[in-house]
Amino acid sequence: DIQMTQSPSSLSASVGDRVTITCRASQDIATWLTWFQQKPGKAPKSLIYAASTLQSGVPSRFSGSGSGTDFTLTITSLQPDDFATYYCQQYTSYPLTFGGGTEVEIK
Amino acid sequence: QVQLVESGGGVVQPGRSLRLSCAASGFAFSSYTMHWVRQAPGKGLEWMAVISYDLTTKYYADSVRGRFTISRDNSRSTLYLQMNSPRAEDTAIYYCARAGSIHHNYLDPWGQGILVTVSS
Numbered sequence: 001d002i003q004m005t006q007s008p009s010s011l012s013a014s015v016g017d018r019v020t021i022t023c024r025a026s027q028d029i030a031t032w033l034t035w036f037q038q039k040p041g042k043a044p045k046s047l048i049y050a051a052s053t054l055q056s057g058v059p060s061r062f063s064g065s066g067s068g069t070d071f072t073l074t075i076t077s078l079q080p081d082d083f084a085t086y087y088c089q090q091y092t093s094y095p096l097t098f099g100g101g102t103e104v105e106i107k
Numbered sequence: 108q109v110q111l112v113e114s115g116g117g118v119v120q121p122g123r124s125l126r127l128s129c130a131a132s133g134f135a136f137s138s139y140t141m142h143w144v145r146q147a148p149g150k151g152l153e154w155m156a157v158i159s160y161d162l163t164t165k166y167y168a169d170s171v172r173g174r175f176t177i178s179r180d181n182s183r184s185t186l187y188l189q190m191n192s193p194r195a196e197d198t199a200i201y202y203c204a205r206a207g208s209i210h211h212n213y214l215d216p217w218g219q220g221i222l223v224t225v226s227s
Contacts, residue, residue, distance in 0.1 A: 034213035036152075043202055044152065046215035055215065087152055091212040094166040096142070096154040 002090050006099030012107040019075040021102045023088035028068050032092035035073045039084045109133040111203050116221035129186040129203030137181035140206035143188050145199035193225040
Protein backbone atom coordinates (compact mmCIF):
# COMPACT_ATOMS: atom_id res chain seq x y z
CA ASP A 1 0.00 0.00 0.00
CA ILE A 2 1.11 3.56 -0.67
CA GLN A 3 1.55 5.57 2.53
CA MET A 4 0.68 9.26 2.47
CA THR A 5 2.34 11.46 5.09
CA GLN A 6 1.01 14.96 5.66
CA SER A 7 2.66 17.72 7.60
CA PRO A 8 2.06 19.52 9.78
CA SER A 9 -0.81 17.72 11.51
CA SER A 10 -2.10 21.10 12.68
CA LEU A 11 -1.23 24.74 12.36
CA SER A 12 -2.44 28.06 13.68
CA ALA A 13 -2.66 30.98 11.28
CA SER A 14 -4.25 34.39 10.92
CA VAL A 15 -6.52 35.73 8.25
CA GLY A 16 -4.34 36.91 5.37
CA ASP A 17 -1.48 34.49 6.10
CA ARG A 18 0.10 32.27 3.47
CA VAL A 19 -0.31 28.62 4.45
CA THR A 20 1.56 25.65 3.04
CA ILE A 21 0.72 22.00 3.68
CA THR A 22 2.91 19.20 2.42
CA CYS A 23 2.12 15.61 1.49
CA ARG A 24 4.66 12.89 0.80
CA ALA A 25 3.94 9.56 -0.87
CA SER A 26 5.88 6.43 -0.03
CA GLN A 27 6.40 5.75 -3.74
CA ASP A 28 6.11 7.57 -7.04
CA ILE A 29 2.49 8.50 -7.78
CA ALA A 30 3.23 10.87 -10.70
CA THR A 31 0.49 13.51 -10.34
CA TRP A 32 -2.32 11.20 -9.23
CA LEU A 33 -3.00 13.26 -6.13
CA THR A 34 -6.01 15.15 -4.87
CA TRP A 35 -6.63 17.58 -1.99
CA PHE A 36 -9.81 17.80 0.07
CA GLN A 37 -11.18 20.32 2.54
CA GLN A 38 -13.41 19.11 5.35
CA LYS A 39 -15.32 21.24 7.83
CA PRO A 40 -16.77 19.84 11.08
CA GLY A 41 -19.88 17.76 10.48
CA LYS A 42 -19.58 18.02 6.71
CA ALA A 43 -18.45 15.75 3.91
CA PRO A 44 -15.03 16.35 2.34
CA LYS A 45 -14.97 18.70 -0.61
CA SER A 46 -12.53 18.25 -3.48
CA LEU A 47 -10.30 21.26 -4.04
CA ILE A 48 -7.59 20.06 -6.43
CA TYR A 49 -7.00 16.97 -8.53
CA ALA A 50 -4.11 15.80 -10.69
CA ALA A 51 -1.88 17.54 -8.14
CA SER A 52 -2.47 21.03 -9.49
CA THR A 53 -5.84 21.29 -11.27
CA LEU A 54 -8.28 23.48 -9.39
CA GLN A 55 -11.82 22.18 -9.15
CA SER A 56 -14.49 24.38 -10.67
CA GLY A 57 -15.67 27.00 -8.20
CA VAL A 58 -12.67 26.73 -5.88
CA PRO A 59 -11.09 30.13 -5.17
CA SER A 60 -7.81 30.88 -6.91
CA ARG A 61 -6.05 31.46 -3.57
CA PHE A 62 -5.79 27.66 -3.42
CA SER A 63 -3.05 26.02 -5.47
CA GLY A 64 -1.36 22.66 -5.64
CA SER A 65 2.02 21.58 -6.90
CA GLY A 66 4.37 18.63 -7.02
CA SER A 67 4.87 15.30 -8.73
CA GLY A 68 6.39 11.96 -7.92
CA THR A 69 6.46 11.77 -4.14
CA ASP A 70 6.33 15.36 -2.85
CA PHE A 71 3.31 17.63 -3.06
CA THR A 72 2.18 20.95 -1.66
CA LEU A 73 -1.14 22.69 -1.06
CA THR A 74 -0.82 26.46 -0.71
CA ILE A 75 -3.41 28.98 0.41
CA THR A 76 -2.02 32.39 -0.53
CA SER A 77 -4.20 34.59 1.70
CA LEU A 78 -6.11 32.66 4.34
CA GLN A 79 -9.77 33.61 4.63
CA PRO A 80 -12.19 32.94 7.52
CA ASP A 81 -13.95 30.28 5.44
CA ASP A 82 -10.67 28.35 5.05
CA PHE A 83 -10.37 27.20 8.64
CA ALA A 84 -10.89 23.47 8.23
CA THR A 85 -9.04 20.16 7.97
CA TYR A 86 -7.23 19.36 4.74
CA TYR A 87 -6.42 15.88 3.40
CA CYS A 88 -4.34 14.65 0.52
CA GLN A 89 -5.14 11.35 -1.22
CA GLN A 90 -3.41 9.29 -3.86
CA TYR A 91 -5.43 7.61 -6.58
CA THR A 92 -2.78 5.85 -8.61
CA SER A 93 -3.54 2.41 -7.17
CA TYR A 94 -5.81 0.53 -4.78
CA PRO A 95 -6.21 0.79 -1.91
CA LEU A 96 -6.70 4.52 -2.27
CA THR A 97 -4.94 6.10 0.69
CA PHE A 98 -5.27 9.41 2.51
CA GLY A 99 -2.89 11.54 4.44
CA GLY A 100 -3.59 11.95 8.14
CA GLY A 101 -4.99 15.45 7.73
CA THR A 102 -3.90 18.98 8.60
CA GLU A 103 -6.15 21.03 10.86
CA VAL A 104 -5.90 24.75 10.11
CA GLU A 105 -6.93 26.73 13.17
CA ILE A 106 -7.41 30.40 13.87
CA LYS A 107 -4.47 32.04 15.67
CA GLN B 108 -27.24 19.05 -9.87
CA VAL B 109 -25.16 16.02 -8.95
CA GLN B 110 -26.37 14.53 -5.69
CA LEU B 111 -25.53 11.47 -3.59
CA VAL B 112 -27.73 10.57 -0.63
CA GLU B 113 -26.84 7.77 1.77
CA SER B 114 -29.38 5.87 3.85
CA GLY B 115 -29.68 2.73 5.94
CA GLY B 116 -27.37 3.66 8.79
CA GLY B 117 -28.09 3.36 12.49
CA VAL B 118 -27.18 1.09 15.37
CA VAL B 119 -26.31 -2.52 14.59
CA GLN B 120 -25.20 -5.24 16.97
CA PRO B 121 -21.80 -6.83 16.49
CA GLY B 122 -22.08 -9.84 14.19
CA ARG B 123 -25.39 -8.80 12.67
CA SER B 124 -25.86 -7.24 9.20
CA LEU B 125 -26.65 -3.86 7.77
CA ARG B 126 -27.01 -2.58 4.22
CA LEU B 127 -26.22 0.98 3.29
CA SER B 128 -27.63 2.59 0.17
CA CYS B 129 -26.50 5.60 -1.83
CA ALA B 130 -29.04 7.11 -4.22
CA ALA B 131 -27.47 9.04 -7.08
CA SER B 132 -29.04 11.73 -9.24
CA GLY B 133 -28.04 14.45 -11.64
CA PHE B 134 -25.54 12.42 -13.66
CA ALA B 135 -25.23 9.24 -15.74
CA PHE B 136 -24.73 6.86 -12.82
CA SER B 137 -24.08 3.84 -15.04
CA SER B 138 -21.00 5.56 -16.53
CA TYR B 139 -19.08 6.19 -13.31
CA THR B 140 -16.96 4.21 -10.89
CA MET B 141 -18.27 4.54 -7.32
CA HIS B 142 -16.59 4.33 -3.91
CA TRP B 143 -17.31 3.97 -0.19
CA VAL B 144 -15.17 5.84 2.33
CA ARG B 145 -15.56 5.98 6.10
CA GLN B 146 -14.48 8.19 8.95
CA ALA B 147 -14.41 6.96 12.54
CA PRO B 148 -15.42 9.56 15.15
CA GLY B 149 -12.69 12.18 15.44
CA LYS B 150 -10.42 10.32 13.01
CA GLY B 151 -9.22 10.63 9.44
CA LEU B 152 -10.62 9.25 6.20
CA GLU B 153 -10.37 5.57 5.28
CA TRP B 154 -11.16 4.27 1.80
CA MET B 155 -13.31 1.12 1.92
CA ALA B 156 -14.31 -0.18 -1.49
CA VAL B 157 -14.78 0.58 -5.17
CA ILE B 158 -16.94 -0.81 -7.95
CA SER B 159 -16.51 -0.08 -11.63
CA TYR B 160 -19.28 1.39 -13.74
CA ASP B 161 -19.98 -1.98 -15.39
CA LEU B 162 -19.74 -4.06 -12.17
CA THR B 163 -16.77 -6.03 -13.52
CA THR B 164 -14.18 -4.73 -11.05
CA LYS B 165 -14.33 -4.48 -7.27
CA TYR B 166 -11.59 -3.76 -4.74
CA TYR B 167 -11.71 -3.65 -0.95
CA ALA B 168 -9.60 -2.39 1.91
CA ASP B 169 -7.99 -5.19 3.90
CA SER B 170 -9.98 -4.12 6.97
CA VAL B 171 -13.32 -5.08 5.40
CA ARG B 172 -12.48 -7.64 2.71
CA GLY B 173 -14.56 -10.79 3.24
CA ARG B 174 -17.06 -9.00 5.51
CA PHE B 175 -18.36 -6.10 3.42
CA THR B 176 -19.66 -6.28 -0.16
CA ILE B 177 -20.03 -3.39 -2.56
CA SER B 178 -22.67 -3.59 -5.28
CA ARG B 179 -24.75 -1.36 -7.49
CA ASP B 180 -27.98 -1.32 -9.43
CA ASN B 181 -27.52 0.88 -12.47
CA SER B 182 -31.23 0.67 -13.31
CA ARG B 183 -31.98 2.30 -9.95
CA SER B 184 -28.90 4.60 -9.87
CA THR B 185 -28.09 3.19 -6.47
CA LEU B 186 -24.89 2.03 -4.80
CA TYR B 187 -24.89 -0.40 -1.88
CA LEU B 188 -22.62 -1.56 0.91
CA GLN B 189 -23.58 -4.80 2.59
CA MET B 190 -21.97 -4.92 6.03
CA ASN B 191 -21.79 -8.43 7.47
CA SER B 192 -20.32 -9.31 10.84
CA PRO B 193 -19.64 -5.69 11.80
CA ARG B 194 -17.30 -4.97 14.66
CA ALA B 195 -17.09 -2.09 17.11
CA GLU B 196 -14.22 -0.65 15.08
CA ASP B 197 -16.53 -0.32 12.07
CA THR B 198 -18.36 2.48 13.87
CA ALA B 199 -18.01 5.47 11.57
CA ILE B 200 -19.65 7.89 9.22
CA TYR B 201 -19.89 6.18 5.83
CA TYR B 202 -19.70 8.27 2.69
CA CYS B 203 -20.38 7.26 -0.88
CA ALA B 204 -18.42 9.13 -3.51
CA ARG B 205 -18.23 9.20 -7.26
CA ALA B 206 -15.08 9.04 -9.31
CA GLY B 207 -14.36 12.54 -10.58
CA SER B 208 -14.24 11.48 -14.22
CA ILE B 209 -13.63 8.45 -16.38
CA HIS B 210 -9.96 9.47 -16.60
CA HIS B 211 -9.37 10.52 -13.01
CA ASN B 212 -10.32 8.33 -10.07
CA TYR B 213 -10.30 11.10 -7.47
CA LEU B 214 -13.44 11.33 -5.34
CA ASP B 215 -15.94 14.00 -6.28
CA PRO B 216 -18.64 14.59 -5.26
CA TRP B 217 -19.36 12.97 -1.89
CA GLY B 218 -22.64 12.22 -0.19
CA GLN B 219 -23.48 13.85 3.13
CA GLY B 220 -22.56 10.69 5.02
CA ILE B 221 -24.49 8.27 7.23
CA LEU B 222 -23.57 7.21 10.75
CA VAL B 223 -23.22 3.54 11.57
CA THR B 224 -22.77 2.58 15.21
CA VAL B 225 -21.82 -0.99 16.03
CA SER B 226 -22.81 -1.67 19.59
CA SER B 227 -24.60 -4.26 21.66
